Structure formats: structure tokens, C-alpha cells
Amino acid sequence: xxxxxxxxxxxxxxxxxxxxxxxxxxxxxxxxxxxxxxxxxxxxxxxxxxxxxxxxxxxxxxxxxxxxxxxxxxxxxxxxxxxxxxxxxxxxxxxxxxxxxxxxxxxxxxxxxxxxxxxxxxxxxxxxxxxxxxxxxxxxxxxxxxxxxxxxxxxxxxxxxxxxxxxxxxxxxxxxxxxxxxxxxxxxxxxxxxxxxxxxxxxxxxxxxxxxxxxxxxxxxxxxxxxxxxxxxxxxxxxxxxxxxxxxxxxxxxxxxxxxxxxxxxxxxxxxxxxxxxxxxxxxxxxxxxxxxxxxxxxxxxxxxxxxxxxxxxxxxxxxxxxxxxxxxxxxxxxxxxxxxxxxxxxxxxxxxxxxxxxxxxxxxxxxx
Amino acid sequence: xxxxxxxxxxxxxxxxxxxxxxxxxxxxxxxxxxxxxxxxxxxxxxxxxxxxxxxxxxxxxxxxxxxxxxxxxxxxxxxxxxxxxxxxxxxxxxxxxxxxxxxxxxxxxxxxxxxxxxxxxxxxxxxxxxxxxxxxxxxxxxxxxxxxxxxxxxxxxxxxxxxxxxxxxxxxxxxxxxxxxxxxxxxxxxxxxxxxxxxxxxxxxxxxxxxxxxxxxxxxxxxxxxxxxxxxxxxxxxxxxxxxxxxxxxxxxxxxxxxxxxxxxxxxxxxxxxxxxxxxxxxxxxxxxxxxxxxxxxxxxxxxxxxxxxxxxxxxxxxxxxxxxxxxxxxxxxxxxxxxxxxxxxxxxxxxxxxxxxxxxx
Numbered sequence: 001x002x003x004x005x006x007x008x009x010x011x012x013x014x015x016x017x018x019x020x021x022x023x024x025x026x027x028x029x030x031x032x033x034x035x036x037x038x039x040x041x042x043x044x045x046x047x048x049x050x051x052x053x054x055x056x057x058x059x060x061x062x063x064x065x066x067x068x069x070x071x072x073x074x075x076x077x078x079x080x081x082x083x084x085x086x087x088x089x090x091x092x093x094x095x096x097x098x099x100x101x102x103x104x105x106x107x108x109x110x111x112x113x114x115x116x117x118x119x120x121x122x123x124x125x126x127x128x129x130x131x132x133x134x135x136x137x138x139x140x141x142x143x144x145x146x147x148x149x150x151x152x153x154x155x156x157x158x159x160x161x162x163x164x165x166x167x168x169x170x171x172x173x174x175x176x177x178x179x180x181x182x183x184x185x186x187x188x189x190x191x192x193x194x195x196x197x198x199x200x201x202x203x204x205x206x207x208x209x210x211x212x213x214x215x216x217x218x219x220x221x222x223x224x225x226x227x228x229x230x231x232x233x234x235x236x237x238x239x240x241x242x243x244x245x246x247x248x249x250x251x252x253x254x255x256x257x258x259x260x261x262x263x264x265x266x267x268x269x270x271x272x273x274x275x276x277x278x279x280x281x282x283x284x285x286x287x288x289x290x291x292x293x294x295x296x297x298x299x300x301x302x303x304x305x306x307x308x309x310x311x312x313x314x315x316x317x318x319x320x321x322x323x324x325x326x327x328x329x330x331x332x333x334x335x336x337x338x339x340x341x342x343x344x345x346x347x348x349x350x351x352x353x354x355x356x357x358x359x360x361x362x363x364x365x366x367x368x369x
Numbered sequence: 370x371x372x373x374x375x376x377x378x379x380x381x382x383x384x385x386x387x388x389x390x391x392x393x394x395x396x397x398x399x400x401x402x403x404x405x406x407x408x409x410x411x412x413x414x415x416x417x418x419x420x421x422x423x424x425x426x427x428x429x430x431x432x433x434x435x436x437x438x439x440x441x442x443x444x445x446x447x448x449x450x451x452x453x454x455x456x457x458x459x460x461x462x463x464x465x466x467x468x469x470x471x472x473x474x475x476x477x478x479x480x481x482x483x484x485x486x487x488x489x490x491x492x493x494x495x496x497x498x499x500x501x502x503x504x505x506x507x508x509x510x511x512x513x514x515x516x517x518x519x520x521x522x523x524x525x526x527x528x529x530x531x532x533x534x535x536x537x538x539x540x541x542x543x544x545x546x547x548x549x550x551x552x553x554x555x556x557x558x559x560x561x562x563x564x565x566x567x568x569x570x571x572x573x574x575x576x577x578x579x580x581x582x583x584x585x586x587x588x589x590x591x592x593x594x595x596x597x598x599x600x601x602x603x604x605x606x607x608x609x610x611x612x613x614x615x616x617x618x619x620x621x622x623x624x625x626x627x628x629x630x631x632x633x634x635x636x637x638x639x640x641x642x643x644x645x646x647x648x649x650x651x652x653x654x655x656x657x658x659x660x661x662x663x664x665x666x667x668x669x670x671x672x673x674x675x676x677x678x679x680x681x682x683x684x685x686x687x688x689x690x691x692x693x694x695x696x697x698x699x700x701x702x703x704x705x706x707x708x709x710x711x712x713x714x715x716x717x718x719x720x721x722x723x724x725x726x727x728x729x730x731x
Binding site for chain 1: 564565566568569571572573574729
């Protein structure tokens with residue numbers, strides 16, 4: 001059973017343009033941040049000066065460094081950062097698997113260190129590593145977790161089938177999980193975390209190592225779960241994932257929170273505005289100076305055969321820029337204009353790109369550092 | 370080829386060096402075999418509890434009875450402590466009851482002054498195939514030194530029990546332990562090694578549920594193993610189960626021993642992270658518990674420090690109870706204390722397992 005088959009079966013909002021390139025097609029259906037997220041006013045998670053220090057004989061690692069933020073009820077909240085930034089540690093603290101070194105955290109107004117047992121009944125967690133028992137079938141795995149989560153026996157069977165259908169795994173219910181593809185395993189883990197209809201769903205790197213098709217299906221599933229008024233916290237180092245799913249995004253770097261806002265507001269943090277990239281054969285003295293003089297242009301950088309121009313309203317500046325090149329008789333090889341991506345914001349804030357990306361989704365990383 | 374062979378060697382050796390527990394265990398196990406096996410099997414058997422009594426009707430003690438009783442209580446093998454702990458009885462029936470209840474290993478009945486044949490009757494607990502010959506040898510030695518020519522009639526109260534029958538019963542305990550090595554605790558460690566535990570630790574499941582669940586599953590597995598080996602044991606050694614009551618008691622003993630051994634193994638597993646370290650430790654315990662259980666050799670032949678281990682060894686109580694039922698046809702009155710000891714041990718281990726289980730990832 002391949003991912004394509006599963007994808008065509010799911011009941012996403014109707015689309016007619018199925019022949020188009022998949023990334024384009026899904027953008028329209030997936031970019032409503034947080035879906036019917038609901039009541040934004042009430043924080044459901046409150047983190048207050050939280051720190052976690054791992055001590056070893058040889059070294060001390062500060063995995064989480066004085067982090068404070070709130071997650072609102074019903075939103076999809078993204079924790080974004082490179083590998084080892086402290087995202088998973090933060091999730092593990094919030095899901096009562098690790099205790100904080102200092103600071104406090106409250107889940108649904110319950111202190112994580114004082115009331116871990118109650119918190120465990122409220123949360124659903126999909127850890128970064130596969131935690132399904134591969135020797136058991138999908139059904140058995142869900143049944144096991146349903147019992148641990150105190151789902152009443154009277155509704156458990158129906159609930160399991162509901163989740164299997166949601167994950168498009170109903171026809172594989174009685175097959176051992178070891179025979180599943182990475183994407184199927186991941187989807188099983190996500191619905192498993194949701195078996196008891198938790199108030200909050202923690203997804204640690206939900207799409208790591210998945211192919212683009214499977215990633216989109218997981219995104220679809222996340223949005224469907226959010227539509228059931230579940231608050232979702234996900235960690236990722238994929239910029240596009242955060243852009244597509246998250247209402248608010250927190251950047252984490254070296255254990256510290258460096259920015260937290262909606263995508264639009266984060267975009268505004270870059271003073272430069274839009275980015276215009278122009279490819280050239282060689283540079284002629286004076287051109288750079290002339291472009292800088294154009295109104296609305298904020299900055300110009302020349303690196304070898306490319307001129308990068310930051311302008312407040314990119315598309316309106318282009319004619320003026322083209323004029324300059326014509327004046328100097330400088331042929332243009334290529335030209336592109338784009339809004340700053342999360343990647344650009346991340347680079348702006350940290351001075352480096354997000355690396356360690358197996359799928360190459362953050363391939364620009366480091367270039368503009 | 371040599372280069373890659375060397376690379377394989379280097380990788381494996383590095384891994385070996387990075388697990389100190391394994392290195393210690395590889396060296397420790399043979400040394401423990403030396404010390405424990407050597408002491409448990411070859412130790413001089415001393416302080417055998419023996420009852421002496423003169424035949425009824427009670428006349429005055431004969432010279433033979435008084436001297437022999439005294440001497441029996443003071444003989445010893447070279448460089449060892451005294452062989453027999455003699456208790457003088459005034460009543461033959463009480464002495465034999467104590468023999469049947471396992472308080473004595475042998476009863477020696479001396480003839481009274483009016484007996485015709487002057488025979489000395491030696492009643493021995495033949496379920497133990499090692500102690501009776503020692504008692505008999507001791508008695509002969511004393512009679513010789515006293516110049517008494519009385520004939521000795523030996524009565525093996527449980528008939529002729531072969532060593533394989535004596536030993537065979539304890540193999541049931543070994544089956545139980547071997548089954549728990551691979552079941553029960555191993556599941557906990559495998560979950561931890563594969564990171565699966567991270568999945569269920571975030572659910573409201575309690576530590577006690579995890580430990581009790583694992584112990585139950587391990588107990589069932591061990592029980593099946595013990596039960597199968599019990600039948601094989603009967604077939605091979607030719608032991609006959611005397612009654613339905615005995616059969617039920619055997620099942621009870623196997624079950625409670627399974628709980629005891631499994632909870633011990635699981636309580637160890639609740640702290641371990643890697644299968645390798647755990648397995649080497651379990652192999653060590655498997656050995657030490659089996660060797661000190663009295664499976665091969667009577668416990669009274671062991672040095673004091675080893676006997677101390679037997680008092681906290683669940684297998685010792687299991688072996689003792691099974692021997693009492695199967696070889697001596699004894700009942701709850703004798704094995705009751707074994708069952709209590711096993712239950713106390715199990716409870717302690719279950720609590721230890723629950724308390725030491727790490728509910729977090731730290």
C-alpha cells in the first residue's frame with residue numbers, strides 16, 4: 001500500500017486540480033493556520049523561566065535555558081529549531097518525562113512537578129522515535145494504549161476503528177507494525193496519541209524522515225485533529241512545516257527562546273521586507289551605489305554573480321532597479337522576488353541556518369549567514 | 370581482507386571495552402563458580418541433627434546408650450566441626466515424628482537391657498541421599514570404639530531414593546529461573562533499549578501497574594516452564610506423585626516459587642538499561658541461587674556464609690518444599706514455612722521493583 005493511494009482516499013477539502021504538482025495543490029488546503037482553533041484567549045500551557053541542565057562527569061549541557069512562554073487553547077503551536085536546540089527536552093519536561101532543573105511549567109493550570117499523574121490523563125504524546133510495538137498489530141497497539149489511557153471498554157473497539165480509518169490504516173489493522181512504512185508508522189503513532197481525545201497533543205518532529213507525500217498526509221491529519229479543538233504543540237526543524245501548520249511559532253536556539261509570534265509578525269521582524277535576487281555575469285562599479293539610492297531599497301549585498309536587494313515593497317521597486325542595470329549596460333541573467341521565509345527570519349535572528357535536514361527542505365541554510 | 374577483519378575486530382573490541390559491567394561479569398562468573406561451587410559441593414557436612422532414644426518400655430539407660438549418645442555428639446571428621454548434633458529423646462514415637470517432619474535427619478534407637486537381639490535400629494531420611502551414609506559411618510565408628518558388636522538395622526524411611534531423584538526435583542526450580550531470564554524483566558529492558566517505554570510513560574499508567582503486569586506475564590511463562598519440567602522430571606527420574614493433595618501442593622509451590630523468582634528478576638530489571646548488562650547479572654544470579662538452593666548437595670554441608678545466602682534464596686525454599694512433597698510425601702505442616710518464606714520474599718521484591726522503577730527518562 002503506497003502513500004499515494006492513501007492520499008487520494010483521504011477526505012481533505014475538495015480540490016479539482018489533482019494533476020498539478022502536489023506541493024502547489026496542497027498549499028491551498030493546508031495553509032489555514034490552526035483551523036477552527038477556537039478560544040485563543042486562555043493559555044493552556046504556561047512556562048515560566050524553565051531551565052534544564054544535564055550534568056555529566058565531563059561536561060554540563062544547558063538544554064533549556066530560562067524559557068518562558070504560553071500556549072493558547074486550541075492553537076497549533078510550533079517549536080522550531082535545529083537539531084539539539086532543546087525542543088525535545090522541552091517537550092519531555094512538559095509531558096512529565098523529565099523534571100526541570102529550575103523554573104515552573106503549568107499544563108491546564110496543573111504544576112508539572114506536583115501533578116504529573118493528572119497531566120498524563122490530559123495529554124497525548126507522539127514522541128520523536130517510533131514507540132509502537134512492532135511485533136504487535138496496529139489494532140493491538142491501539143488497544144494497549146486505549147487501556148493505558150482508560151478508554152472505556154464499551155467504546156474502545158469503535159474508537160480504534162475510527163482512528164484506524166482516520167490514519168487510513170483500517171485495511172492493515174491486523175498486520176504487525178513491523179511491516180509498515182515509515183509514514184504509516186508515524187500516522188499510527190499520531191492517532192494513537194489521540195485515542196483518549198486529549199486536551200493537548202504533543203508531536204515531536206512528526207514528519208521527520210518521511211517522504212513529501214507522507215508528510216502532507218501527516219499534516220492533513222494534524223489539521224483534522226486540531227479541528228476537533230485539540231491544542232497541538234509540534235516541534236520541527238522543517239520551516240515549511242511550521243509555515244503551513246502553525247498559528248504561532250517559537251524559535252528555539254541553544255536552549256533559549258529567541259522569538260515567538262505569528263508568522264506575519266515574525267516576517268515583520270526583518271526590516272528588509274521582500275528579497276530581490278538578480279543574477280549577473282560580472283559587477284560594474286557604481287551599480288551597487290545607484291541601486292541603494294532608489295527609494296524603498298533597504299540594503300544591497302553583492303556576492304559573486306548575484307545581487308541581493310532588500311526592499312520594503314519589492315514588486316514596485318523592480319522597474320527602478322531594472323533601469324539602473326540598463327543605464328550601466330549590465331545584462332541580467334535572472335531575477336527573482338520573494339517574501340522572506342521562516343528560513344530567512346531564522347537566519348536573521350540566529351545568524352545561521354537550520355541544518356541537519358535530511359530531506360533538504362532547508363537547503364538555503366547558512367548561505368546568507 | 371586483513372584490513373577489514375581488523376576493522377571488525379577493532380569495532381567489536383571497542384564495544385566490549387565500553388561495557389565495564391560485561392568485563393567484570395566475564396571474570397566474575399568463573400570466580401564465583403570456583404568459590405560457590407567448590408564450597409557448596411565439597412564442603413564437609415557437619416551438625417547433622419540426629420535423635421537418639423532407647424527402646425521402650427523405659428528401663429534405666431544402658432551403658433551402651435549413655436556412652437554412644439555422648440560419643441556420637443562428639444565425633445568429627447578431620448579438621449571439621451562435629452559431625453552430629455545429638456538430641457536425646459525419651460520416647461521413640463516423638464523422635465520418629467520429628468524425623469518425619471524434617472527436624473531430624475536420622476533417629477538411632479538403642480536396645481533396652483531386655484531386648485533379645487540387641488540390634489540398633491537406624492532410621493534415616495533417605496530423601497537426602499548424601500547425609501544418611503555419613504550418619505551410618507559415624508554410628509559404626511562409635512560402636513567400634515566402644516567395642517559393641519550390636520548389629521545395625523538401617524531403615525530408609527522413604528525407601529531407596531536415587532541421587533537423580535534427589536537432584537531432579539530441584540531442576541524444576543532451575544526451569545522456573547531460566548524461563549524468567551527471558552521473560553518478564555527482559556521485556557522491560559527491551560522497551561527501554563528500543564525507546565518504546567517513552568510511549569507509555571506519558572500515559573497515566575502507574576509504576577505498580579507496569580511492574581505487576583510484567584510480573585504476572587513472567588509468572589505465567591515460568592509456571593508453564595516449571596509445570597512441563599515437572600512432568601518430564603517425573604518421567605525421567607521415576608518419582609511417583611503419591612496423592613491428589615500432593616499434586617495440588619506441587620502446583621501451589623511451583624506457582625509461588627514462580628512469583629518469587631519472577632518478582633526478583635523484574636525488580637532487577639527495573640533499573641537496567643541494556644540487555645547485555647542485565648543478562649550477565651541474571652546469569653550470575655541464576656548460578657548463585659541454584660547452587661545455594663541445596664539442589665546438588667544438602668545445605669548443611671555449606672559453610673556458614675553460604676548458608677546465610679540460602680536463607681534469602683527463594684529457590685532454597687522451593688527445592689525444600691518440592692522435595693518434602695514429592696520424596697517424603699509431607700504436607701502443609703512441613704512446607705508451610707517454605708511457602709510463607711516465598712511469599713514474604715515475593716512481596717519484598719514486588720515492592721522493591723515498584724519503588725525502583727524509573728517513571729521518568731532520567
